[in-house]
Amino acid sequence: MNVTSGKKLVTILGATGSIGVSTLSVIRQQKERYDVFALSAHSNIDLLVSQCRTFQPKYLVASDPDMYESLKQKIETVVADVTILSGSEGLSQVVSDDDVDIVVSGIVGAAGLGSTHQAICSGKTVLVANKEPLVMAGDLLVSLAKKHGATILPVDSEHNAIFQCLSDLSPRSYANQGIYKILLTASGGPFLLTPLAEFGSITAAEAIKHPKWKMGRKISIDSATMMNKGLEVIEAHYLFDAPLKAIEVVIHPQSIVHSMVQYVDGSTLAQLANPDMRIPIGHALNYPNRVHLDVPPLSVKDLTTLEFSEPELNRFPCLPLAYQALSEGRSSAIALNASNEVVVNAFLKDKIEFSEISGYIDSVLSLFVAPNPSSIEEIIEADEAVRAYTLELIRKSKSSDFSRL
Secondary structure, three states: OOOOOOOEEEEEEOOOOHHHHHHHHHHHHOOOOEEEEEEEEOOOHHHHHHHHHHHOOOEEEEOOHHHHHHHHHHHHOOOOOOEEEEHHHHHHHHHHOOOOOEEEEOOOHHHHHHHHHHHHHOOOEEEEOOOHHHHHHHHHHHHHHHHHOOEEEEOOHHHHHHHHHOOOOOOOOHHHHOEEEEEEEEOOHHHOOOOHHHHHHOOHHHHOOOOOOOOOHHHHHHHHHOHHHHHHHHHHHHHOOOOHHHEEEEEOOOOOEEEEEEEOOOOEEEEEOOOOOHHHHHHHHHOOOOOOOOOOOOOHHHHOOOOOEOOOOOOOOHHHHHHHHHHHOHHHHHHHHHHHHHHHHHHHOOOOOHHHHHHHHHHHHHHOOOOOOOOHHHHHHHHHHHHHHHHHHHHHHOOOOOOOO
């Protein structure tokens, strides 16, 4: 904590993405509680400069080293008192600095693993908004958090909802809480009612139009395929030490109930709120306290038409692949995540069809065999190997030019 001001210092990784923007919105409402220590962005330098002007952090990081000079030139014309860093070294520095209290991990994909790992090893309070680090290395990161005195708080709306439904009186785990089942709700995305025969003609522009949430392109595609929910199953397994059989996905198109926890005594607790990421972010930032946010509460009329159903697995074949990967061990979870990132990127660049996404991932899980890695370095190596393998698999099955993937 900043001793002179009494405020907590926050580093936000992925500041220009939806999570970063929402986090800064919460901080703007609570200026008396927080100061921004550092902000990072990958390519949206113009927005990062604008955020720097408003929040006046000590550091800015261009996670893509190629953007360093551009950021430096632009920032010098508007802000003088800020240090510019770049790459993984820059990210490591701003999450491990002794002055930092809270790290918001919002970098999309496996790229967020290294900085999340470093923040945990530095004993920080880490607000995890990106699923991938926990999918790839959940058991290792949880173990390291205990070793280094770090705190992992979930910001993903579903996992934050589960966290809110658990008791503070005992450790937040399946065995200690008397949990019978964790119910992860899913909106169903933009194609919940689309005829399956039309899946082959779905475009990227259609797939990124989520009916409830405003998210980045990759996450929006994951929502459309429901891979995001599969990744959340794996994340919930590690966050709450819950067995696979105790985690269930439920379709809930209204996105009002963000998740539920059923207990062995027959009780079911749910967390309800409007679909606004400032709510889980505000909860995690201020935990264990609750503070006022300028976010509209639910109206009673919003609760009169809540619907729930089981997901159609032929409509969302990525979901069972996630259960399969979790049951097979860490290497399969890494393969699931890495192959999904490559395949989604191929779809976004019009190299494959939407209906082919799950098939490529399934092939990778079936064909790519590797021992379970036991360190962050080995996890990163396995991730890179799967990406190369997946890209080659796509290249062999298509005659298109894949030089831009």
